[in-house]
Amino acid sequence: MKAIVTIMLKNGVLDPQGKAIGHALNNLGFDQVGEVRMGKIIELELTETDAAKAKTQAEDMARKLLANTVIESFKVEIAA
Amino acid sequence: MQAAILLFPGINRERDMILAVRQSFGREPAIVWHKDTELPAGTDLVILPGGFSFGDYLRCGAMAAQSPIMRAVKAHAERGGYVLGVCNGFQIITEAGLLPGALLRNAGLRFLSMDTMLKVERADTVFTSKWDKGAVFRAPMAHGDGNYTADEATLDRLEGENLVAFRYADQNRNGSARRIAGIFSPNLRVLGLMPHPENLVDPLMGGIDGKPLFDSLAAA
Numbered sequence: 001m002k003a004i005v006t007i008m009l010k011n012g013v014l015d016p017q018g019k020a021i022g023h024a025l026n027n028l029g030f031d032q033v034g035e036v037r038m039g040k041i042i043e044l045e046l047t048e049t050d051a052a053k054a055k056t057q058a059e060d061m062a063r064k065l066l067a068n069t070v071i072e073s074f075k076v077e078i079a080a
Numbered sequence: 081m082q083a084a085i086l087l088f089p090g091i092n093r094e095r096d097m098i099l100a101v102r103q104s105f106g107r108e109p110a111i112v113w114h115k116d117t118e119l120p121a122g123t124d125l126v127i128l129p130g131g132f133s134f135g136d137y138l139r140c141g142a143m144a145a146q147s148p149i150m151r152a153v154k155a156h157a158e159r160g161g162y163v164l165g166v167c168n169g170f171q172i173i174t175e176a177g178l179l180p181g182a183l184l185r186n187a188g189l190r191f192l193s194m195d196t197m198l199k200v201e202r203a204d205t206v207f208t209s210k211w212d213k214g215a216v217f218r219a220p221m222a223h224g225d226g227n228y229t230a231d232e233a234t235l236d237r238l239e240g241e242n243l244v245a246f247r248y249a250d251q252n253r254n255g256s257a258r259r260i261a262g263i264f265s266p267n268l269r270v271l272g273l274m275p276h277p278e279n280l281v282d283p284l285m286g287g288i289d290g291k292p293l294f295d296s297l298a299a300a
Contacts, residue, residue, distance in 0.1 A: 014184065065142065
């Protein structure tokens with residue numbers, strides 16, 4: 001079963017990379033772009049076959065290593 | 081004071097740290113590999129030097145914080161042992177939970193390789209006794225992720241309990257919250273900072289501004 005962990009900087013935490021991307025998009029003429037936030041996605045292949053258990057496992061991994069919850073929030077989705 | 085310097089793959093400032101320790105302590109530090117599970121007997125001070133441990137994969141210091149030796153370092157800190165983390169070492173000990181907060185990408189996105197000025201916030205600690213409170217000294221910086229951050233409550237606690245060790249005294253180039261360059265643990269035995277005092281400990285390096293850190297520890 002595949003778990004997809006999406007990690008983003010928490011709201012309120014400065015995201016200078018997102019800001020730089022936003023500036024670049026504006027410079028390219030995409031005036032419709034407001035705030036840009038950048039994060040990362042980590043895909044995990046898990047041996048677990050139960051979706052609920054797989055989600056719990058991935059959340060545990062996110063808390064212990066994948067995300068730094070001082071500055072980041074995370075979301076886990078299970079793909080079949 | 082017997083020091084042990086930790087070595088993780090990708091660390092590149094350990095020789096600078098060895099020189100600084102050797103000169104001030106008058107004895108050789110032990111070098112400890114990240115896969116070791118115990119510190120050498122008699123270790124008073126654990127030093128985590130700068131560099132790019134594990135290629136800064138995932139987040140700076142995140143991989144090193146999970147290394148086998150870090151369990152022994154946490155036990156050492158819990159026993160009241162001294163720990164010094166500089167640059168990547170600071171990032172590693174925040175990731176390991178030995179100090180609060182985190183180091184974000186520099187606010188201006190640029191890697192900063194230049195000297196900065198640091199203000200000594202307190203001189204009544206084993207790390208800072210050879211400075212005067214309020215002293216300002218020069219220290220080289222070399223980091224891409226030195227923007228210290230923590231939630232407001234943590235920042236207020238650090239200030240309220242007088243746990244800020246150093247602040248940027250000239251420009252706050254990396255955007256750190258409240259100009260914080262280094263912090264202490266509540267028992268004042270763990271110090272983490274981004275700039276590199278170990279790179280100014282001999283006139284041949286262009287100055288001895290950073291030497292009081294090591295002389296303070298040697299006198300403890």
